[in-house]
Each structure stands twice: as structure tokens, then as C-alpha cells.
Amino acid sequence: MRRITFALMSTVTALVLLFSYHTSTSSQLSAAPQAAAHAGTSSSGTSSSGTSSSGDTSTSGDSSSSGSSSDSGTTVYTGDSVDTRWGPVQVAITVSGGKITKADAVVYPTENPRDQEINSYAVPQLNSEAVQSQSGSIDAVSGATVTSDGYIQSLQSAIDQANL
Structure with missing residues (x-):
């Protein structure tokens, strides 16, 4: 009886430790270096809008809201x-x-290869969907739920600024 109890408690302890282990060691970077890193890649990665305006005006390094004409x-x-x-x-x-006429994620996670892989397909889909829906009511991309949620919140903030 003691062996069964010991084996059961060991199994429960191992499962608790296994499920509480965090697999990613994500450290936060400031928004400014990420915005600079995305300045060249974000405008070329979104070909869904069909316009060729310069992306330099929208890639400011600060996290404050802005509008430019x-x-x-x-x-x-x-x-x-x-x-x-x-x-x-x-x-x-x-x-x-x-x-x-165009939606563009100017800052998004690219810290590790998995972030880069996920966001390489998720961000263009989100950009395209934002232009098609003309609102912040867009579907999250499967497999990129965290990025999609942040994208939708930031998109809604920009739409609120534009009074749309």
C-alpha cells in the first residue's frame, strides 16, 4: 500500500512540475529598437493593400499615438x-x-525564430483583414492568438483616432 501511495504522489508531483514549466524565456525589448528593425521589413511584407506609399512616415519609434497628413x-x-x-x-x-486603405503592423514580436515564423504569416493576414473589414472586428489568426489580440487592440486605437 505504501508503494502505491508513493508512486501516485511521485506521479502527481512530476505532472505538476511538468505543467508549470515555462518553455520560452522571452525578455522584453523596448519598442524603439523593434520599430527600427521592422522599418524595412514591415512595408515589404504587406503586399495585400496594393498601394506603394512610403512606410517611413508611419514607423515612428515611440509608442505614442500619432496622425500625419x-x-x-x-x-x-x-x-x-x-x-x-x-x-x-x-x-x-x-x-x-x-x-x-492600408493597415500595417509597425511593431510586433520577432525576438526568436518561432515568433518570426508565426508572425510571417499572421501579420499579412491581419493587415489584409483590417482593410477588408474597415473596422476592428477582425478574426484572430489561428496559432497567433496573442499577436492577434494585441493587433486588434492597437488597430481599434488607430480607428478611434481616425473617428471611423
């Missing part, structure tokens, strides 16, 4: 930076004629 009547609104479990997410939208 250009000569053609388009305005870029940058949503609030949202801290997620894997890193900050920040979205900028381009509005022309009261419509979202």
Missing part, C-alpha cells in the same frame, strides 16, 4: 502600443476618403 488627402494614424506576452504590437492605418 500628406498632400493627397491621406492620413496615417498610429495606434497605441499594446504589450503582449511575447512583446509589443503596434498598428498604423492609412485613411483616405474616410476608408482604411
Whole structure:
């Protein structure tokens, strides 16, 4: 009887330790270096909008909200930076004629290879869906739930700034 009790308690202890082990050692980086790292990759990774405006105006390093106008009547609104479990997410939208013409994640997690793999397919899908829906009511991408949640919050912040 004592052997069974000991074996059962050892198994329970091992399971508790196994399920409480965190597999990722994600450390937070500041938003400024990530924004600089994404300045070249984020505009080339989103070919779904079909426009070729310069992405330099929307990739500010700070996490504050901003809007900037250009000569053609388009305005870029940058949503609030949202801290997620894997890193900050920040979205900028381009509005022309009261419509979202482009959505771009200017800051998103790329700290490790798994983040890069997930976000390489998730961010373009989220960008495309934001333009199609013209609202913050978009579906999360399967397998990228944390990034999707941060994206949707930042997108809604940018939409609120644009009064859409």
C-alpha cells in the first residue's frame, strides 16, 4: 500500500512540475529598437493593400499615438502600443476618403525564430483583414492568438483616432 501511495504522489508531483514549466524565456525589448528593425521589413511584407506609399512616415519609434497628413488627402494614424506576452504590437492605418486603405503592423514580436515564423504569416493576414473589414472586428489568426489580440487592440486605437 505504501508503494502505491508513493508512486501516485511521485506521479502527481512530476505532472505538476511538468505543467508549470515555462518553455520560452522571452525578455522584453523596448519598442524603439523593434520599430527600427521592422522599418524595412514591415512595408515589404504587406503586399495585400496594393498601394506603394512610403512606410517611413508611419514607423515612428515611440509608442505614442500619432496622425500625419500628406498632400493627397491621406492620413496615417498610429495606434497605441499594446504589450503582449511575447512583446509589443503596434498598428498604423492609412485613411483616405474616410476608408482604411492600408493597415500595417509597425511593431510586433520577432525576438526568436518561432515568433518570426508565426508572425510571417499572421501579420499579412491581419493587415489584409483590417482593410477588408474597415473596422476592428477582425478574426484572430489561428496559432497567433496573442499577436492577434494585441493587433486588434492597437488597430481599434488607430480607428478611434481616425473617428471611423
